Amino acid sequence: MSTQSTPPESDRIALLQGTLDVLILRTLVFGHQHGQGIARAIQQSSDDVLLVDHGSLYPALQRLEKKGWIAAEWGVSTNNRRARFYELTALGREQLVHETDQWRRLAAAMARVLGLEGAEGAP
Amino acid sequence: MIRRTDRPDDDFADEIEAHLRLEADQLIEEGVAPDEAMMAARREFGNVTRSRERFYESNRRMWLENLWRDAGYALRQMRRSPISTATIVASLALGIGLNTGIFSLADQALVRALPVRAPEELVQLHWDGRFVGAGMGSVGFGSLLPFPLFEDLRADNDVFADMLARTTAEVHLRSGELSEAVPVEIVSGTYFSALGIQPAQGRLFGEADDQNPDAHPLVVLSFDYWRQRFGGDPGVVGTQVRMNDHPMTIIGVAPEGFRGTDWSMAPSLWIPMAMKARATNGWSGVDERRARFSHVFARLAPGVSREHAAGQLRSWFKNYLRSDTEREGWPAVTEGQMAEYMASELDLRPGSQGQSRLQREIQQPMLILLAATGLIFLLACLNVANLSFARVVAGRRATALRSALGASRWRIVGEQLIESGLLALMGCVFGAVLAPLVSRVVLSFLGEGRAGHVALDTALDGRMLLFAVAITGLTTVLSGAAPALYVASIRPVNALKQQASAIAAGFTLRKTLVVGQFVLALILLIGAGLFSRTLGSLRDQGPGYATTNLMMFSVRPMSDGFEREGTQPLLRELQAAVERVPEVEQVGIAAFEMLTGGGWNNPMTIEVDEPIVTDHSHPMNAVSAGFFESLGTPMVAGRSFDERDHFEELGWDLRSVIVNQAFVERYLSNVDPIGARLAIGNGPDLVPEIQIIGVVQSFRDTQIRETRPQAFFSLWETGFTQGTFYVRTRTSSTAAARSIRTAIARVDPSVTVLSLRTLDDQLDRMLSNERMLATLAGAFAVLATLLAMIGLYAVLSFSAERRTKEMGIRLALGAQRWAAGGLIVREAVTLAAVGLVIALPAVYALGRLVESQLFGVEPLDLPTFASAVGALVVVCLVASVFPARKVGTMDPLVALRSE
Known part of the structure; x- marks a missing residue:
């Protein structure tokens, strides 16, 4: 992936296909945000572990917008820059709930299979 | 056509620009030097162009856009090589047109159901076993039943919803000054209601119109006859015509497309069975149990299967047979005849197609024609595959270049398929124009020599078009697959370097295609030879008396x-x-x-x-x-x-x-x-x-x-x-x-003088099937030979070009020019010989299949085989003349410098 200087590179994880969508939705729960802000927020909230490839961010946003999960309009950022702001639609909110649930189950299942903590009744 | 989202590309570019600025701002805030911040932001973002590309692609129905572009590209390619394009389209049009035309007739004559309500419910009654006629003996086939049997069964069964009986005759119909002989279908009063036919004008017969002998002088006109004879005038309903000089009243017109129950004898009019004597020389026979002239159809009652109905009728029919023998006028029969009579069964056969005298007779010729057109079609596909191949091989460098510049393999293969599809589509359009003409030619053979009219349509209809389209799809696959696979296998490096290996594989395939063409052409040539020899021997033999200067005519x-x-x-x-x-x-x-x-x-x-x-x-x-x-x-x-x-x-x-x-x-x-x-x-x-x-x-x-x-x-x-x-x-x-x-x-x-003609003419009519097979098979063989010749020529030209350098060396080393050209001829002859070896067993097997249609000639007729092989040799020579001449006359120096 792209080169990064600040955090230890080996600890960063490139996003899996499909995960970016959930993260975008999740980020937008806290209110509307522009693309750059979303990328930053994901990175920060994952303690800089998750790396958002900016190149795939915008196609993802485009995709979500088409699905009607997020809506967008041009606005002005806090530092007076023109930017395109995204917000969650009702449909998007529903989708987030659904996907979050899926992720929980997937994570739990993975953990169980891999024999990690929180895996109840692991063999 | 191309749906866009409301968001233009520019808007997306703006957003990315905004992102980069915001990122730069933040980086500055985090302490990065302002002049480096923008650079860093860009670096972070990655490939901006790729991102925009992805946006662009997500925004369209890309495949549609590609299709559009590829079609444009394909059309440009076609314009660039008009001769090859025309040859391909003509081959396809022939293949599709011939097949569709013949298929349509075969479909109508052998497969299609009558245009009546729920035809699948119809059954035809069939007398299996011995029929005992009057003193004159028994005449006719099992499909003919005595009319009283129809009446008895109609009054006494619970498996049929309705029944009808019909027979045919030819009558003189006079209206105004004009009298003409026309076919008539003589029908029971239940005919139209049982078939579920509604009138186009006036009314049709009901049971009330078929009660007492000679008491219902009524006529229903066929739609076609109404149009042709009365100009479609609704006013003729209620007027009188004279049928065999007896006044009859027109009560209605049957609907368009309904032409009775026998397509080989479409009636111009219908009359009630009660009027039969007027149409058949004063003899009615509707009361006679010892005569049979009626075809009887029945509509199965709801929920009754054919097998069930037949089972139910078994005991009824046994009773009928027994009481028949006890009737007055039962002729003396031998014990054996009696036993056979009593063992007769009333068989119920599917009646959805009606019944046709001609059907059985033309079934085999039709199937032979279908098979022949199938071969032509295959040949055309091979030809197209071959020519398309030549095109892609010629264009391999361009393809390689495009591949090297980043076009995906799928794009290139898709393009190739689209080109094949477009060619097939053009072939389909011309084929659809050709098909009705083909039908008409075949029909001209079927139609003559038969009393009455053959009710087969030659116009383009839905089923025909559907077939044409289906066959076009097949063509695209058959003729487009090989070139497409070849294109997919092009390695940019090899192709650009013009390496022999890049084309060698394709060349073998092309040779195989040509051999295939030879095989098919040979089969058709030999078939045509056999059929024309058959026609020749039948004509030579004649009926056993001199037909020249002999005329005939009939009077009734x-x-x-x-x-x-x-x-x-x-x-x-x-x-x-x-x-x-x-x-x-x-x-x-x-x-x-x-x-x-x-x-x-x-x-x-x-x-x-x-x-x-x-x-x-x-x-x-x-x-x-x-x-x-x-x-x-x-x-x-x-x-x-x-x-x-x-x-x-x-x-x-x-x-x-x-x-x-x-x-x-x-x-x-x-x-x-x-x-x-x-x-x-x-x-x-x-x-x-x-x-x-x-x-x-x-x-x-x-x-x-x-x-x-x-x-x-x-x-x-x-x-x-x-x-x-x-x-x-x-x-x-x-x-x-x-x-x-x-x-x-x-x-x-x-x-009235009927059918005044020469006996030569009559003999020709009698031989219509044979003439049809000989003429059409001959035409097909010529086409096939032509197609094979084109295929061979294309391959030889390519071979000559490919071996330019080799020939140059040979010539430079002192080879004779004719010997160099001879190499090309030898190549042609080798291909033909391989084709011959493969074709002969196939021809032998097929000859056995058509043996019943042959006369005076064996399936393995030596002269026929010899002439077919001779024709093939001529094809080889003609196809190799130009390529061989090119090789023979080239300048060794120029040749050596080529490539």
Whole structure:
């Protein structure tokens, strides 16, 4: 992936296909945000572990917008820059709930299979 | 066509720009130097162009856009090589057009259901077993039933929702001044309601219109006849016409597209069964259980299967048979005949197609034609594949370049498929134009020589189009797959370097295609040869008498309004009048027209020492004095008919018979046939009383392929009221035709002269199937040869080009020019030889399949094979002339410098 200087590179994880969508939705729960802000927020909230490839961010946003999960309009950022702001639609909110649930189950299942903590009744 | 989201590309570019600024701002905030911040932001973002590309692609139906572009590209490619494009499109149009045209006819003639309500519910009743007729013996096939059986069963069954009976005849219809002979379908009152037919005008028959004999002078016109004869005038409903000189009222017009239950005899009108006597020379027969002339159809009651119905009818039919034998007029039969009669079954056969005399007869020729067009189609596909291949190979460098510049393999293959598809589509359009013409040509063969009209459509219809489109899809796959696979295998590096290996594989494939073309062309050539030899031998053999300067025509006096008693005197008067025409040498009359494929057949009982019954029904005819003399068939023994063989009153009083040589050889080989006696029929109480007075040289009648035992009775000792005249003329027949018409009109102007034509013409009609096969197979063979030649030429040209360098070296080293050119010819001959080796077993096997259609020629006919191979050699030479010349005349220096 792209080169990064600040955090230890080996600890960063490139996003899996499909995960970016959930993260975008999740980020937008806290209110509307522009693309750059979303990328930053994901990175920060994952303690800089998750790396958002900016190149795939915008196609993802485009995709979500088409699905009607997020809506967008041009606005002005806090530092007076023109930017395109995204917000969650009702449909998007529903989708987030659904996907979050899926992720929980997937994570739990993975953990169980891999024999990690929180895996109840692991063999 | 291309749907965009509301968001333009620029807007997206703006957003990315905004992102980069925001990121730069933040980086500055985090302490990065302002002049480096923008750079860092860009670095972080990655490939901006790729991102925009992805946005662009997500925004469109890319495939549609690609399709559009590829189609444009393909069209440009086609314009660049118009000859190859035209050849491809023409091949495809031929393949598709021929197949669609013939398929459409075969579909209508052999497969398609009648255009009636729920045709799948219809069944046709069939008498399986022995039928016992009146003293005359049993005539006809199992599909014909006595009309009373229909009436009995209709009154007494619970498995049919409805039933109908029908028969056909030809009548003279006069309206205004014009009188013409038209086919009529004579139907029970239940006919239209059972089929679920609604009128286009007026009304149709109901049961009330078919009650009492001769009491319902009503006519329903067919839609086609109404249009053609009455200009589609609704006003004709309620007006009168004269059918066989009897006034009848038009009550309605049948709907468009409905042409009765027999496509080989589409009626111009329908009349009720109660009026049958008016259409069939005064004989009704609707009450006779010993005569059968009706086809009977039934509509299964809801929920009743054909098997169930047949099972239910079994005991009913046994009762019918038993009570039939107890009826008055039941003829004496032998024990064996009785047992066979009682074992008869009433079979229910699917009736959705109606019934057709022609169907069985043309089934095999049709299937042969279908197979032949299938071969042509395959050949066309191979040709197209071959030519397309030449195109992609020629364009391989461009393809490689595009591939090297980043076009995905799928894009390139897709492009190739689109090109094939476009070509196929153009072929389909031209093919769809060609198809009705093909149908018309085939129909012109089927239609002639049949009484009545063949109700097959040649217009382009939905089913035909559907077939054309399906076959076009198949073409695209068959002809487009090989080039597409080749394109997919192009490695940019190899192709750009012009490496031989990049084209070698493709070349082998192309050679294979050409061999395939040769095989198909050979099969068609040999097939055509066999069929034309068959036609030739049938024509050479002829019917057994000279057909040149022999004319025929028919009269049916009762249809012209003559009384029964007046018919035979009129026939005699006409014979005398025609004999007086200066151009005429001899005239004879026969009750039944010859060389039509139909006639009068009966078993016979012959008595020499003790009675023997003939093992088959044999064709018979009733003829006048002068008949054999007109044909020019000499008497082998005894005498011909003359004035002695004449019974004053009209009626059946057979005293003398003339049999042919084949009859004598079969039944009377050990005795003197003259004076032997025979009777018509095979009942045990028959007393043979008709004396054989002569033996005539055999000639062929109903079966042109074989000579069969035949018996001829004296026309004036029968009750026949109609006749076909055979006129031997001194001059060319056409000149005599006018004089004959004049002579007849002078006797009585109301006599209608039917089918006045030469016997050559009649023979041609009889041979319509053979002529159709010979003509069409010949045409197909020529096409196939042409296609194969084009394919071979394309491959040889390519080969010549590919070997330019090699040839240059050969020439430079002193090879003779003709030897270099000879290499190309040798290549052609090798391909042809391989094709020959593969084709021969196939031809042998196929020859066996069509053997029943052949005559006077073996499936392995040496001259035919030799000429086919000869044609192939010519093809090889013609196709290799130009490539070989090119090789032979090239300058070695130029050749060596090539590539």
